[in-house]
Amino acid sequence: xxxxxxxxxxxxxxxxxxxxxxxxxxxxxxxxxxxxxxxxxxxxxxxxxxxxxxxxxxxxxxxxxxxxxxxxxxxxxxxxxxxxxxxxxxxxxxxxxxxxxxxxxxxxxxx
Amino acid sequence: xxxxxxxxxxxxxxxxxxxxxxxxxxxxxxxxxxxxxxxxxxxxxxxxxxxxxxxxxxxxxxxxxxxxxxxxxxxxxxxxxxxxxxxxxxxxxxxxxxxxxxxxxxxxxxxxxxxxxxxxxxxxxxxxxxxxxxxxxxxxxxxxxxxxxxxxxxxxxxxxxxxxxxxxxxxxxxxxxxxxxxxxxxxxxxxxxxxxxxxxxxxxxxxxxxx
Numbered sequence: 001x002x003x004x005x006x007x008x009x010x011x012x013x014x015x016x017x018x019x020x021x022x023x024x025x026x027x028x029x030x031x032x033x034x035x036x037x038x039x040x041x042x043x044x045x046x047x048x049x050x051x052x053x054x055x056x057x058x059x060x061x062x063x064x065x066x067x068x069x070x071x072x073x074x075x076x077x078x079x080x081x082x083x084x085x086x087x088x089x090x091x092x093x094x095x096x097x098x099x100x101x102x103x104x105x106x107x108x109x110x111x
Numbered sequence: 112x113x114x115x116x117x118x119x120x121x122x123x124x125x126x127x128x129x130x131x132x133x134x135x136x137x138x139x140x141x142x143x144x145x146x147x148x149x150x151x152x153x154x155x156x157x158x159x160x161x162x163x164x165x166x167x168x169x170x171x172x173x174x175x176x177x178x179x180x181x182x183x184x185x186x187x188x189x190x191x192x193x194x195x196x197x198x199x200x201x202x203x204x205x206x207x208x209x210x211x212x213x214x215x216x217x218x219x220x221x222x223x224x225x226x227x228x229x230x231x232x233x234x235x236x237x238x239x240x241x242x243x244x245x246x247x248x249x250x251x252x253x254x255x256x257x258x259x260x261x262x263x264x265x266x267x268x269x270x271x272x273x274x275x276x277x278x279x280x281x282x283x284x285x286x287x288x289x290x291x292x293x294x295x296x297x298x299x300x301x302x303x304x305x306x307x308x309x310x311x312x313x314x315x316x317x318x319x320x321x322x
Contacts, residue, residue, distance in 0.1 A: 002119045002159065009221040010123045010156075014130050014149070016214035020207040021134030027194045029139045029185060033146050036177065037130045040153050043169075051160045067247045070162050070239060074248070077165075077172050078259040082266030084177050088184045089274035095188055096276055102194050 007048035014041035028091045028101045032084065039080050043073040115159060125152040139192050143181045150174050161239040 018037030025031055050069025094106050125148055132145030150173040157166040185192045237243050248256050 002115055005221040006119060006123075007156070007160070009218045010126065012214050012217050012221070013127060016210050017127070017130040017134055020210055021130075023203055024207055025134065027139060027192075029181065029188075029192060030133065030136075030142055033133045033139075033142050033181065036146055036173075037133055037149060040149060040173075043165075044153055044156060047157055047160050047162045047165060050162075067239070067244050070165050070244055071247050071252045073162075073165055074168065074244070075252075075255055075259055077168060078263060081172055081177060082262050084180060085266045085270040086273065088180060089270035092184060092187070092274045093276055095191070099191065100194075101188060101192060 004048055004052045008045055011041045011045035011048070014038075014044070026102050026104050028094065028103050028106070031103060032087045032091070035083070035087075036080065039076055043076055046070070046073045046076070118159065119156070122152045122155040125149075126156070137193055139185045140182070143178055143185060146181070147174055147178050150178065163239050164241045164244045165239070167241075 015038050018034045018039075018041060021034030021037065022031050025034065046069040048069075050067065050073075053066060053069065091101055095101055097108070098105055129145040129147070129149030129152065133142045133149065136142040136145060150169060154166040154169040154174075157163075157169060
């Protein structure tokens with residue numbers, strides 16, 4: 001059996017990779033993809049904690065059928081699909097307006 | 112090293128590689144492929160955690176829909192989707208290095224704690240299956256489940272509205288206005304026509320009766 005800590009450590013590593021990508025890259029598409037990486041890391045942690053929680057904490061309530069973490073990850077996936085649809089639409093309209101996908105040239109609200 | 116541990120490390124390595132290639136790739140297509148790699152290996156990691164339903168959802172929604180959406184947009188933008196080398200100031204580099212150092216420290220501390228700890232016993236075989244998760248979705252999580260359908264609907268409508276821009280309300284150009292102003296000339300009653308068009312035939316018949 002793989003310890004829970006392995007999953008949490010992997011999740012932290014993936015989250016940092018996504019966060020650094022979001023900070024460092026100026027391509028709006030890559031920034032969106034970095035958000036995907038971060039959310040995947042969060043999902044991994046949620047599912048891993050769910051696997052342990054049902055054994056240690058809440059065995060009496062659901063008799064081993066506590067899916068809170070998995071359901072939470074499910075909603076994260078749904079919210080993320082919505083976020084990607086709107087985000088890509090914004091990238092497209094930014095490209096139509098400015099002929100670029102660089103985030104530092106999206107300064108329409110400046111001044 | 113047990114089989115499950117080898118499987119975990121293989122999936123973890125491909126996940127980290129995929130995540131790194133998302134961040135590092137100059138060409139966004141490669142970034143999308145790295146994202147696909149990450150998604151598939153995270154779905155693989157869900158399986159030993161008894162989350163079969165979520166693994167399937169992950170493959171269908173992420174790999175099947177989101178990555179394909181990214182690829183559509185990248186191909187729509189063409190070569191301008193890839194930007195020249197991103198150069199950031201020293202602050203962001205220092206912050207990135209600090210984040211990685213922090214994560215690395217946490218990684219080793221967590222792994223050192225993990226040595227010797229065992230996992231929970233195997234759960235009920237139905238745990239994480241579609242019936243178990245589905246029954247939670249339709250009982251405890253019913254309200255957020257229905258709200259998420261509303262969220263997706265609003266997102267789709269908003270995406271269409273944003274991506275279409277002003278095309279719907281676009282005013283007609285000068286040449287189109289000229290065409291619109293010029294009315295189609297009515298057929299001349301004196302013209303007997305060529306006998307080709309139906310309205311000419313109708314006109315001739317009407318004229319014959321009047322005579």
